[in-house]
Amino acid sequence: MTATIIDGKAFAAKVREQVAGHVSRLKEEHGITPGLAVVLVGEDPASQVYVRSKGKQTVEVGMNSYEHKLDAETSEADLLALIDQLNNDPSVHGILVQLPLPEHLDSDLVINAIDPAKDVDGFHISNVGLLGTGQKSMVPCTPLGCLMMLRDHHGSLSGMNAVVVGRSNIVGKPMAQLLLGDSCTVTIAHSRTKDLAEVVRRADIVVAAVGRPEMVPGDWIKEGATVIDVGINRIDAPEKGEGKTRLVGDVHFESAAKVAGAITPVPGGVGPMTIACLLANTVTACCRANGLAEPQGLTA
Ligand SMILES: Nc1nc(=O)c2c([nH]1)NC[C@@H]1CN(c3ccc(C(=O)N[C@@H](CCC(=O)O)C(=O)O)cc3)C=[N+]21
Numbered sequence: 437m438t439a440t441i442i443d444g445k446a447f448a449a450k451v452r453e454q455v456a457g458h459v460s461r462l463k464e465e466h467g468i469t470p471g472l473a474v475v476l477v478g479e480d481p482a483s484q485v486y487v488r489s490k491g492k493q494t495v496e497v498g499m500n501s502y503e504h505k506l507d508a509e510t511s512e513a514d515l516l517a518l519i520d521q522l523n524n525d526p527s528v529h530g531i532l533v534q535l536p537l538p539e540h541l542d543s544d545l546v547i548n549a550i551d552p553a554k555d556v557d558g559f560h561i562s563n564v565g566l567l568g569t570g571q572k573s574m575v576p577c578t579p580l581g582c583l584m585m586l587r588d589h590h591g592s593l594s595g596m597n598a599v600v601v602g603r604s605n606i607v608g609k610p611m612a613q614l615l616l617g618d619s620c621t622v623t624i625a626h627s628r629t630k631d632l633a634e635v636v637r638r639a640d641i642v643v644a645a646v647g648r649p650e651m652v653p654g655d656w657i658k659e660g661a662t663v664i665d666v667g668i669n670r671i672d673a674p675e676k677g678e679g680k681t682r683l684v685g686d687v688h689f690e691s692a693a694k695v696a697g698a699i700t701p702v703p704g705g706v707g708p709m710t711i712a713c714l715l716a717n718t719v720t721a722c723c724r725a726n727g728l729a730e731p732q733g734l735t736a
């Protein structure tokens with residue numbers, strides 16, 4: 437048996453097409469252009485790549501992109517002042533502060549300073565609480581992208597055993613909430629879970645979000661299970677030549693693809709969906725801010 441590859445790159449392109457449709461409708465019928473502000477503190481090269489890619493895709497779907505690059509020594513007060521300015525700017529519908537922030541900045545404090553209605557990452561405590569109680573909220577982009585792929589592949593997820601490996605506030609916990617909302621039986625496992633292999637083997641759906649390269653081998657996967665690999669790990673690839681690297685997930689793809697029913701690749705799986713969902717959340721935020729009907733199928 438060989439797994440169906442869930443093509444996140446192609447799916448993300450479809451989501452962006454839908455977003456672009458909503459953006460042109462907002463422009464033509466209401467004279468509104470959705471705007472996304474991305475704040476980057478410091479010069480982390482990987483973060484710079486992501487921020488550039490987000491800005492490019494934001495413009496490609498017809499929205500305004502506002503990039504704020506602050507130097508690594510920026511004070512908390514200056515960062516909070518910028519957030520306050522963006523909160524009060526009616527042309528900004530979404531605000532994303534790229535994480536991780538430099539050590540001297542309190543990321544909880546900074547994230548909770550964002551207007552929850554503009555919190556397109558869904559990290560503000562208000563959005564976390566709304567999601568946990570089944571109320572309308574901004575939903576974190578990575579888990580939302582995973583949910584869209586799962587719904588697309590399965591139709592209904594009702595009654596399925598889902599195991600989320602990883603308990604981060606950014607992926608693991610909100611992913612579990614979303615799966616629960618779709619009536620899965622949800623287990624959150626992590627690095628301290630006893631008999632992790634046995635726990636994962638019970639899963640109809642495995643979401644791996646631990647940040648450890650190829651940690652989940654194929655023999656942990658139940659025959660026919662759906663595997664969503666959230667990990668993006670850069671590892672040495674001496675086979676490609678001296679000093680070369682390659683991207684791998686948290687799942688050992690080759691062995692897992694032999695037993696799974698469906699699996700997302702890395703790259704080209706969850707990553708592209710994360711950015712597409714950021715754009716979707718920005719359009720949703722813009723519609724809500726203007727009292728307009730929000731897009732269907734782009735929210736949880
Ligand atoms: N406030 C905040 N929100 C975020 O959503 C956020 C963040 N901070 N900090 C950094 C992480 C990382 N992240 C990625 C998004 C897309 C890809 C992506 O598209 N990856 C491509 C490959 C990229 C490559 O080749 O390096 C793929 O998986 O196919 C990866 C990583 C969002 N993040």
Ligand SMILES: [Mg+2]
Nearest residue numbers: 602603604646
């Ligand atoms: Mg974790």
